Amino acid sequence: MGIEGIGARVVRKEDKRFITGAGRYVDDMVVPGMKHAAFVRSPHAHAQIKKIDVKKAQAMPGVIGVLTGKELKADGIGNLICGWMIHSKDGSPMKMGGWSPLAVDKVRYVGDAIAIVVAETKGQARDAAEAVEITYKELKAVVDATKALQKGAPQVHAEADDNLIFDWEIGDAKTTDAAIKAAAHVTRMKIVNNRLVPNAMEPRAALGHYDKAEDHFTCWTTSQNPHVARLVMSAFYNVAPENKLRVIAPDVGGGFGSKIYIYPEEIVCLWASKKTGVPVKWVADRTESFLTDAHGRDHVSTVEMAFDKNNKITGFKVDTIANLGAYMSLFSSCVPTYLYATLLSGQYNIPTIHANVRTVYTNTAPVDAYRGAGRPEATYLLERTMETAARELGVSPAELRRTNFITSFPHQTPVIMNYDAGDYGASLDAATKASDYAGFAKRKAAAAKQGKLRGIGMSCYIEACGIAPSAAVGSLGAGVGLWESAEVRVNAVGTIEVLTGSHSHGQGHETTFAQLVTQRFGVPLDSVSIVHGDTDKVQMGMGTYGSRSGAVGMSAIAKALDKVEAKAKKIAAHLLEADEGDIVIENGEVKVAGTDKSLPWFQVALAAYTAHNLPAGMEPGLKETAFYDPANFTFPAGCYICEVEIDPETGTTDIVQFVAADDFGNIINPMIVEGQVHGGIAQGIGQALLEGAHYDASGQLLTASYMDYTMPRADDLPSFKVSTSNTPCPSNPLGIKGCGEAGAIGSPPAVINAITDALGITDIAMPASPSTVWAAIRATKKH
Amino acid sequence: MYSVNYHRAASVADAAKLVKSGDAKLLSGGMTLIPAMKTRLAAPSDLVDLSRIKELQGVKVSGKTVTIGAATTHYDVANDEKLKKACPALAHLASLIGDPAVRHKGTIGGSVANNDPAADYPAALLALGATIITNKREIAAAKFFTGLFETALKDGEIIIAVSFTAPAKAAYEKFRNPASRYAIVGVFVAKGKDGVSVAVTGAGDDGVFRSKEIEAALAKNFAASALDGVKVPAKTLMTDLHASAEYRANLIAVMAKRAVAAANA
C-alpha cells in the first residue's frame, strides 16, 4: 500500500546520518572522567604463563591501573560460556575448556588477553601494556583440526583428550550405508571450507562505566544483541545483577555474526571500571580484530552421495571435522551441528542422510557463526557434490537438480527440518533464463578463440532462518529461547515509537520496521521511530542474527500492532457511535466503513490519553507489547548461477556474470532486500576467490592485515543480476522468510562449480586465487 | 604510535640539519612510514617533513632528460602532460600505485628510499638506467637498490630528485597482489640507445633485478613473439602466501610479453 508501506522501495532513513558521518558508535561515546584501556595479549599460540610483573607498567606516565586475571578471579568474575549444549553420540556432554576473560596460567592462541591497562590516554595505555613483563614457557601449538585429533598432538585443554570437543551425529547411519552399497552411482569428495575473518567495518569496542553512587553499571558495546549480553554478563560472569547493569549497543558498523558473542573485553572493561573508579573505554585496532574477533567456517569434510539408475539421490553421507579454535565461543557448538547438518537435505528428496561431526580445539582464534553460520557449509557440500555428480553421470547439472527437487510441501527431511513452502523449480527457471544457461556452449567457444577458459556453475541453496521456535531449540540444547519482543507506543498526538528487541547494524530496521506501521495505520513514515539497542528502553529481546529480524522481529511488531489496532478501533467505535467491526483504519484516518464518518488517527490517540470519553472500563493509553515465538524455521531458497572466464596465462578469474534468483517470501522493501543480497554475494565471492585466514604451524596469523587478507573490492565483482520469485512463508503472520545471509550461502559453490567447469577438474581450494588457479591448470597439463 | 616530535623543513639544507637530531626520520608522503609507526614497528623520535619543500616538487623535461623532484606525488607523476609525452610508461606506472588517497600523498622519493621489494618505481628506475640525485651525490639506479628495503643511502642522506633519459619505447605491466595490490610481479621494459633493459619488481628474493633471459631474447628482436618459450629461472624468486616462485617465474614471462606488446603498440 502507498509509497511508504509494505513493498515500497523506501530510501533508508538511517543512511543520512551514516553517510554524513553523524552516526554514533561506541567510540563516539564520551563519559565524564573516561579513561582508556589497552589489553596485554599473548604473542604465543600456546604457552604457560610463569610470571606476570606489572610493576614497571604501573609506574608509567598516566597509568591508573594494571589488572590481571588473578584479581579478576578473586572478584568472582566467571569464565566465558558456550550457550548451546551438545552431547556426543556416546551421550557424554561436550568438553568445555575454561575460558577466563583474562588468561591466568595458560594462553591458547595469539591474541589471548592477559591483562588490562587503564591510563589517561590511549597511547599511554599502549605504552604501559608493552611494559608488562610476562615470563612464558612456550608449548608446541596445533592449528590444523585434523592434526589436532591425532594422538600425541599438543593438548589445548586438559578437559578435552585429543582436543575432541564432541563427536556428534544426526540421521541414520545404517540406512545411509545401505543406500550407498546398493547405489547405481556414488559421488565421493573431500571438501574443505576455508577459514574466514569477518572484518566488520567498525572494530569491536566497549565502554564500561561503574556508577558508585547508584551501584550501577553501564556498558556501551558493539553488540548485535545487547539483551543477551546483559543476560549472560549477569547470570554467568557475575559482573552485576540485571537490574544493575544497562547494556547499550548504539550504531554498530557491521557484525556478520562476529558481534553476537560476549567477548572478554566488555566484561573486563566493566569490572575494571569498578576496580579503578573511572569509566574505561577500549576500541580494538584492526590487528586486534583480525586476531580476536571470532572467525568463521574452517571445516574439512568427506561426502558420499548415492544415486539410483534414474539419477535419483538415494542417500547422503557426510563426515565433518570442524575447527572451533582455542575456546568455545557463545554459539560455536550449534553452528557445525544444528545450523549445519539439519540443512543437508538441501532442496532435494533424499530418503536417508547421515552426518558425523567432530569439533576440535586448536591454538587459533575461536570460530563461531559468520554470515550464514552452518548453512554455507552445508550448501557448499551439497552443491559441489551435485555439480560433480552431474558431470560424472553425464547429465546437465540443472536437470540433475530438477530430477531431485522436493515439489510438495510440507516436506519432512530426514534431518529434523520440516520445509513449509517453496518452489525450487521456479528459481531454477528464473536463473537459467536470466543467465542464458542454454547459450553457454556458444559463449565458451567464443572465449576459447580468445584463449580464455569459460565455465558455468550453479548452486541451488536452501537455508533455515527466522531462528527459532523456542521449545524446539530448547530440546536441542539451546540455553535461550529465540522469540522476539516488540512494544508499540502511540503518543498522544498519534506519532509512534516501536521498541524492538532486534538490533540493526546495517540491516535498515529503522526503515523497514517503520514501513510496517505505515502500512497498518497510514501514518507518514516520518512519524514512526524505531527504538532498539538499549536494555533500559527495550525490556527484553534476542537480537539480530540468522536473518531473524524480519521473520521474528517484525512478526512481534505485527502482533503488537494487532493489539493497538484493536484498542484504537474500540475507542473509535465508541466515539463515532458505530459498531467496532465496521471500523477501518486507512491513510491516517479511522473510518466507519461505508459511511463518511471518520476521525483523524491522532484524535483517536489523543482520546486514549485524555481519557475523557473512553468505553466503559477501558484503561487509558495506547501502548501494547507482544512476544512472538515462531512456529517453525523459515526456508529461503534460490538458484545462483556464476559464469567465469579464466586467463590461463595468469590464472586470473573474471566473473563475467552472476545471477541470483531468490525466494524470500513476502518482501517489505525490495531495495533493502537487494542490498542484502548484493552484500551477501560479495562476501560469498570473497570466500570463493579472495578471502582466507592462514596460520603458520607455530600459530601465528599470517593474514593479520589487509596487506595479506584479501577483502572483496568493487572491481573484483560483476554487476549482479538479482530477482525474486516468492512463495509466502506460511509460518509467520507476515509471510517473510529472511534475506540477510542467502547471498553468502548460495554463492561460493556457484563460483567454484564455474571454475572447476572451466578447468575441467573436480575440485579447487578456496580461495581460488590466481596462483591457485594457475597451479591447478599446470597440474592438469602435467597429466 | 609512540609520541614523536614533528618538524616541517623549509629547505633541503634545513632538513639535513634537522634530521641529525635524536633518532630522526625523514617524512615525505607518509604512506609507508606512518602506517609503520601506527603499528609501532617504526619508532622515530623526530619526523622531518620534506613534503612542503618547493625545490623537491615537480616534473621537469628538457630535451630527452626527465627530472622528477623527490616530493612529487604519484598523482602528479601520473598526470604530468610533459611526462606523458616523454615517457608515458612511467606516468602509467604511477597511476597503478595504491589507491587515489595513496597517490595523492605518496611520493617518488619516499618510494625509492623505501625500496619495498614489491614497489613499482624501482623497476622503472632500474630499467631506465636512472640516476638518483641526493643532497650529497648522484647514484646510478643499478648501484642504488641494494636489497630488500635496502639502498645505498647513508644515514640522513636526502633524495632530491631522480633523473633519466627518455627511452624510445617503454612499458610497464603489473600483476597485483590481490590483497595489498602491490606488485606480485611488475615488469618494466625499456628500449633506448643502449639497447633493451628489463627490470622486475615484486618477485626477486633480493629485491628488484634485471632479467638477463628476457633481455637476451629481446636484444635480437624487440617483439612479444621473441619471448615465446623463454624460461625465467625460479631459483632466486620469492615464495609467499600469495605466489610461489614458479608462479612468479611464469608471471615474469607473461608480463614481459604483454609489456613488449604495449611498448610496440
Ligand SMILES: Cc1cc2nc3c(=O)[nH]c(=O)nc-3n(C[C@H](O)[C@H](O)[C@H](O)COP(=O)(O)OP(=O)(O)OC[C@H]3O[C@@H](n4cnc5c(N)ncnc54)[C@H](O)[C@@H]3O)c2cc1C
Ligand atoms: C594502501 C597502500 C597501497 C600502496 N600501494 C602501493 C603500490 O601498489 N605500489 C607501490 O610502489 N607502493 C605502494 N604503496 C606505497 C606508497 O607508494 C608510498 O607512498 C611509498 O612507498 C613511500 O612514499 P612516501 O612519500 O609515502 O614516503 P614516506 O612514508 O614518508 O617515507 C618512506 C621512507 O622513505 C624515507 N624518505 C622519504 N623521503 C625521502 C627522501 N627524499 N630522501 C630520503 N629518504 C626519504 C622516509 O624516511 C621513510 O623511511 C602503498 C601504500 C599504501 C598505504
